[in-house]
Amino acid sequence: LTKIDNNWYTELWTDDCGFSIKVEEKLASKQSPFQKIDFYKSKTFGTFFTLDDLMMVNEKDEFIYHEMIVHPAFLVNPNIKRVLIIGGGDGGTAREVLKYKTVEHLDFIDIDEDVFRMCQEFLPITAAGVEEDPRCNVEFRDGVEVVNNAPDNSYDLILVDSTDPISIGEGLFTTDFYKNCYRILNENGILVNQHESPYFTEYANNMKKAHGKIKNIFPISEVYQFHMPTYPSGHWLFGFSTKGVNPLNDTNDRLWLDLGIKTKYFNPQIQKGSFCLPNYVKEMLENE
């Protein structure tokens, strides 16, 4: 058995399995008012950071998560103008949204300013340029409060780029939160939310609970999957919920390709493929 101990970062994916990365250097560490933030450097993953010791973002595969949370909605609605991001303090989701010239205004709301400031310093691949974009309003506030207070029909797209539904992420997985998202989206609006994972029981339970709440509120509530190797099991999901727009039938492939947005993971075929779920995942979602 290989010894994993000194200078290895380990995230337990269950109480009896985990993923480890050899750390070349610890770059920074801070206890913010909300969570413990640590930045590390490794050979294979480049710079990465953790919140309360859970892997959030690394240079090797951040593109997968950030492309997959953003581009499917734009493939469906090429006229997205007003966007709200809750969470996503690393800036990667905002970076992808701001690639679209149609976007006129982005409210980028994360509760923890320290995450964003540290990413600006240590992880420019996700954070650089976001705050400087004149279309982007960055605020460090509780996302729950923001959706409570926003007027009806405020947004074309809401992206919930949250941590797991524990501690500060918890309020972003409640029925009240999803109801407010519904209310503040316009008629063609889309909610994309971090939907956890079907493979390990704890994550699957979170997935089922979240989906059970959303599907009682949104007439269309689909789920799509992608390969995110550094998250538990590597099998990760987003929810795609709308008032009627369909993520598979209402796509605009030609229009999207003509925009010339450069992506390393996403393409219109991936969109179609990612909504095709394994039987065991479909059953979990249907039975909830």
Added chain:
Amino acid sequence: LTKIDNNWYTELWTDDCGFSIKVEEKLASKQSPFQKIDFYKSKTFGTFFTLDDLMMVNEKDEFIYHEMIVHPAFLVNPNIKRVLIIGGGDGGTAREVLKYKTVEHLDFIDIDEDVFRMCQEFLPITAAGVEEDPRCNVEFRDGVEVVNNAPDNSYDLILVDSTDPISIGEGLFTTDFYKNCYRILNENGILVNQHESPYFTEYANNMKKAHGKIKNIFPISEVYQFHMPTYPSGHWLFGFSTKGVNPLNDTNDRLWLDLGIKTKYFNPQIQKGSFCLPNYVKEMLENE
């Protein structure tokens, strides 16, 4: 940093990252003429075994790999009668093939009898009943020799369920081997082969090399992906190569569903979705 050491099995996925499982019990260990075989028991994954310390099969997710190597070919050709499996000594691939009543004869060839015998003892979920099926001819021989010596047009389907292309698996990743597969397949024949993974460099290089060879031999050589959490990165691929049959256009969804084959991962939509690859994977395959 969590301590991963005593009683944890660790597989390094690169030299600086790895996946660890806490072992409840070591069930058996043997140095066969070909490789080191170890059986363990864990809470989350149940019984699992390793070859030369690499994870092969575990009770929690073996269904994903075995369904995905077998069913896509049957969705395309509902009249598969003669099948050759090279490798797959655990029996799981044979188990899935034998679910089809159309199959008249299966040659199940693994080089290492110890793997199969130990799976019969410790991993009945994959090995039980296979040898007893009168349609199944189990032989413990070198698969390279078998494809060298088989007559032309012998099979409707060849499944190469190999280890990585090192040591004993190496001969199953050569141009000569693929050429013989082409020769011994009939006109509607399909080759499905273990195609490694795009995420970590070493596996990606294996994938590119294998694909570069196959696409020079088979007119149709596609690649499909699936979520296999216990393999490095969880993002795994199979190759699907034919003399003309198309894995996406030539499917028989209704016919397949009417067979009533019970699957936990595979379904006809998964088939369509799994051939939709991320841009970075497509580029790797095209540039090879």
